[in-house]
Amino acid sequence: MARASEFGGNWWTQQWIAAMERLVDAARLGRGRSYARGGKVRSIDVQPGVVKARVQGSRPQPYRVEIRLPALGHAEWERVLDALASQAIFAAKLLAEEMPPTVEEAFAAAGVSLFPRQTEDLETDCSCPDWANPCKHVAAVHYLLGAEFDRDPFLLFRLRGLTKDEVMAALRARRTAAAPAEPAGRSDEAATPETAEAAGSSLDDDLERFWVAGEGLAHFPVHLAPPDVQAAVLKRLGAPALPASARMSGYNERDLLRALESAYAVVSARALALAYGDD
Secondary structure (H helix, E strand, O other), X not given: OXXXXXXXXXXXXXXXXXXXXXXXXXXXXXXXXXXXXXOOEEEEEEEOXXXXXXXXXXXXXXXXXXXXXXXXXXXXXXXXXXXXXXXXXXXXXXXXXXXXXXHHHHHHHOOOOOOOXXXXXXXXXXXXXXXXXXXXXXXXXXXXXXXXXXXXXXXXXXXXOOOHHHHHHHHHHHHHHHOOOOOOOOOHHXXXXXXXXXXXXXXXXXXXXXXXXXXXXXXXXXXXXXOOOOOHHHHHHOOOOOOHHHHHOXXXXXHHHXXXXXXXXXXXXXXXXXXXXXX
């Protein structure tokens, strides 16, 4: 059995490897792990319904490997996206480019699965002369796919038929459509100095009670807690560009992201301490 950390440590990588090890002959997987560790997989290309790879074997020319996992149909994806958008935590994590641990529940609700469930779900082919299927070259690609999925979980969705951009756009559209409409009579004009003056008051008159909640908010529930998605804005915006001088000093974008995430965590903890009066 392979250690998940060899080919990625996220839960979806472990799930992919577990599904593969359940469906593929153990002896073949052992030789495939050796090929994967040895850098024999030269390239991997993930497309809807198929993975194409080139694996260096004993011959000069790399072998061509294909792994096919049927893409979901349009109606199936519509049901999956509806289920994903129906729960805020699913949409929040995916829009922050994280894979929710319970994402399979959304697929199950749509009557499908994100991961292969039975041997018939996977079709494999290799140009090598080995009669066995899957051969060690196919097995190596399976493991390296785990590392690719670890790096970009949206490749799993791409394999099942939708790209990252398509998933994001569909989730945003559904969340926007589900948002409550703005109350009638409310507009941006109401907050301007001109409209306040027209109503017989000025902003200066309201300064002393600016931070005091009105009667309508007397029973409004407030619960302060860390966000479900840590550093969501950072993850959504991606790594910023660094000047050449920083790169020459050995820094990179990921170093900056880690530092900012750490700073965000400290600020959040301090804000919660202040909110609850914790010294």
